[in-house]
Every structure is written in C-alpha cells, then in structure tokens.
Amino acid sequence: MDWDKLRIFHTVASAGSFTHAGETLGLSQSAVSRQIRTLEDSLQTSLFNRHARGLILTDEGETLFETTKDVVSKIHVTEQKILEGTESPRGKLKITTTSSFGSTWMMHNIKKFIDKYPDIDVQMLVGDQDYDLLTREADVAIRFHPTEHLDLIQKQVATFHYHLFASPSYLNKYGRPQRPEDLDDHDLITYGSKSTSPIEDIDWILDYGTNKKRKPVLEINSIYGMLQAVKSGIGIGSLPDYLVQGSMNITPVLEEYESHEFPAYFVYTQELRNSKRIAAFKDFIVREFKKSIF
Incomplete structure (x- = not known):
C-alpha cells in the first residue's frame, strides 16, 4: 500500500x-x-x-x-x-479545554505563554466534549473531571469554586433567598445535559438544601450561556468564580454558605511524558493558577 x-x-x-x-x-x-x-x-x-x-x-x-x-x-x-531535539521547547501544541474556561481564563492568559515560547505553535480546541488525546486529536487537556483512561497521565493543578449568582433586576423583582431551602421558590438556570457536561454534578443547585429535585426554568448546555442568562434576569444559576470575575450586572446570593468545589486536571499521554512542550505548558499553568483566585 x-x-x-x-x-x-x-x-x-x-x-x-x-x-x-x-x-x-x-x-x-x-x-x-x-x-x-x-x-x-x-x-x-x-x-x-x-x-x-x-x-x-x-x-x-x-x-x-x-x-x-x-x-x-x-x-x-x-x-x-x-x-524538540534542541534545548528550547518548539513544535505544535494542541490544547483542549471546556468552552467557558477556554474562551475566558485561557484567552486572558495564553498570550504570556505564547510570548515566552515563540517557537511553540499553539492551537486551542475549546468544547465541552472530551477530545481524544490517545488518537492525537489534542496533545494536552485541562479538564474538570478525572480521566477514565489508565494510559493517560493526569495531575490535579487547581480547585475551582462555584457560587450562586443572580442579576440585581431579578433580586429586585423576586427577592433574595436567605437559606438554601428558599431556592424552592425561585427560578433556576441549569446546564441540563449530563451527557455533554464537562463537570460532574454541575447542576447541584437542583437539590441544594432540599430533599426533592427542583425543576429549572431554563436549561442551556453552555456555562457561558448560563452566565448570560443570569445577567439577563432569567433566574439564579451556579457559575464558576473565574467566569464571573469582572462581570457587570451580576451579584452573588447565599454567599455565606459553602461553595461547591471542582478539581482541574492537567492531562496528557504517556508518549508525551518527556516532551519539553508539555513540561513548559504544565509549569506555566501551575504558576498562573497559583496567581489566580478561584
């Protein structure tokens, strides 16, 4: 052939x-x-x-x-x-992560990596589905759930926090919940699609502080879309702190209660364990995550 x-x-x-x-x-x-x-x-x-x-x-x-x-x-x-036979990292690096994290935190920080390593050609693949690292759809992933493949290397590099948020207009109209049980009487926004959710138990708001399962007023399979829905006054939603930072027209609710935590993992294949590109990007991510407040 x-x-x-x-x-x-x-x-x-x-x-x-x-x-x-x-x-x-x-x-x-x-x-x-x-x-x-x-x-x-x-x-x-x-x-x-x-x-x-x-x-x-x-x-x-x-x-x-x-x-x-x-x-x-x-x-x-x-x-x-x-x-990579030379001393400095070089070559193509395909990075995949979720739509919301990739289009916000990564876009705000990836320029530092590009400037530091001009010989590395960066390609970002954002989406809530998992790209297959084993078939080289991507070289490295930042995921918010542990991998199921034993032949992939993963390292937890951060812990992200999710809080509940609403817009001032929504709170002025419907009032502010004082306890988790009060969410029974509010409009809730959720991700909805378990099969494509990048995070386990992403819709924890539906049974937070209650024994029954609440019904959302809106489901949208995009965390960034959930942010826009909350800002428009549709209801209360659970959002990651990194996504909300700097946003206008949004305020936390029930902030005195414990937030939900989700780990972030740096994932790559065994074949790339000695790659200078992977090592450089991992060091960059760990260093920048330590500077961030999640």
Missing part, C-alpha cells in the same frame, strides 16, 4: 467528504476521489459507502482507518521528538 494514498485515505476518513479532505490536502475533489478509487482497486474492496450526505466507512475502511490513525500518531510523536 502506497503511503501517500493511505495519507489521503486517512484525511478523507477524518473529514467525512472528498471536498473537505481536498481543502485540507490542497487537492481537487476529483483528484482525492481518484486516489481513493485507486487504493480501493489495489485492495480489491470498498473503503467507503457513498451517500448524499457524505462518506461512511465500510467495515474494511474502519479497520484500515484504525491502522492509519496509529501510524499518523506515531509520525506526529516522532516529528515532535525531532523538533
């Missing part, structure tokens, strides 16, 4: 279409399609089922894709090892 054709196959399988793969590879759609057809002819099997909505891997295609993912991962690791 020709590696160049396998490389094209891997890109097509990852992209799900000849058009998107062509954009990534700098080739025309017809050229990509022709290369895949030649590969299929040489293997005497179909690798994709063609549909109007795109491409779906056949069983044989899935088998080949698993192999190419492993090869691409090893090539990437080897490339980074060669690049």
Whole structure:
C-alpha cells in the first residue's frame, strides 16, 4: 500500500467528504476521489459507502482507518521528538479545554505563554466534549473531571469554586433567598445535559438544601450561556468564580454558605511524558493558577 494514498485515505476518513479532505490536502475533489478509487482497486474492496450526505466507512475502511490513525500518531510523536531535539521547547501544541474556561481564563492568559515560547505553535480546541488525546486529536487537556483512561497521565493543578449568582433586576423583582431551602421558590438556570457536561454534578443547585429535585426554568448546555442568562434576569444559576470575575450586572446570593468545589486536571499521554512542550505548558499553568483566585 502506497503511503501517500493511505495519507489521503486517512484525511478523507477524518473529514467525512472528498471536498473537505481536498481543502485540507490542497487537492481537487476529483483528484482525492481518484486516489481513493485507486487504493480501493489495489485492495480489491470498498473503503467507503457513498451517500448524499457524505462518506461512511465500510467495515474494511474502519479497520484500515484504525491502522492509519496509529501510524499518523506515531509520525506526529516522532516529528515532535525531532523538533524538540534542541534545548528550547518548539513544535505544535494542541490544547483542549471546556468552552467557558477556554474562551475566558485561557484567552486572558495564553498570550504570556505564547510570548515566552515563540517557537511553540499553539492551537486551542475549546468544547465541552472530551477530545481524544490517545488518537492525537489534542496533545494536552485541562479538564474538570478525572480521566477514565489508565494510559493517560493526569495531575490535579487547581480547585475551582462555584457560587450562586443572580442579576440585581431579578433580586429586585423576586427577592433574595436567605437559606438554601428558599431556592424552592425561585427560578433556576441549569446546564441540563449530563451527557455533554464537562463537570460532574454541575447542576447541584437542583437539590441544594432540599430533599426533592427542583425543576429549572431554563436549561442551556453552555456555562457561558448560563452566565448570560443570569445577567439577563432569567433566574439564579451556579457559575464558576473565574467566569464571573469582572462581570457587570451580576451579584452573588447565599454567599455565606459553602461553595461547591471542582478539581482541574492537567492531562496528557504517556508518549508525551518527556516532551519539553508539555513540561513548559504544565509549569506555566501551575504558576498562573497559583496567581489566580478561584
């Protein structure tokens, strides 16, 4: 099997279409399609089922894709090892974290890292889903739940605090709760989707101080969206302190009661345990977290 054709196959399988793969590879759609057809002819099997909505891997295609993912991962690791043969950290560093943390705290602080390490090419991947570090979707993750994979290295680097917040307009209209039990009579904003939640028990407000399960007035699967909903006066929500810092039109409620804590983990693969890029970023994160008040 020709590696160049396998490389094209891997890109097509990852992209799900000849058009998107062509954009990534700098080739025309017809050229990509022709290369895949030649590969299929040489293997005497179909690798994709063609549909109007795109491409779906056949069983044989899935088998080949698993192999190419492993090869691409090893090539990437080897490339980074060669690049890091110098004393200063260099190469590409793909960092993934949640949408709210990535678009706020990270955006406020990542410039310090970029300025200190100009030879490291930083790519941020933000989203509440977990990118797969084992298949090189990202190099390192900052997560707010422990990993389930034993072959990943994780280090707790901070503890974040969540408090309850509301807007002044909401409190003027509905009053301020004095005890957790008073939340029974208030409109509550929650994340809602357990399957995509980046934090365990993110909707603790629903049973805080009560034996029954409260019903939220609004569910929104975005922590940043929850902040905007609270600021607009829709109700009371549980938000991380790092997200609220500096925000206008929002005030804490029940602040005299204990906050909820969520650990933050720095996660990467065993293959990258000696990477200078990972070590530099970990040192940066630990140092900047110590300066922050969560």
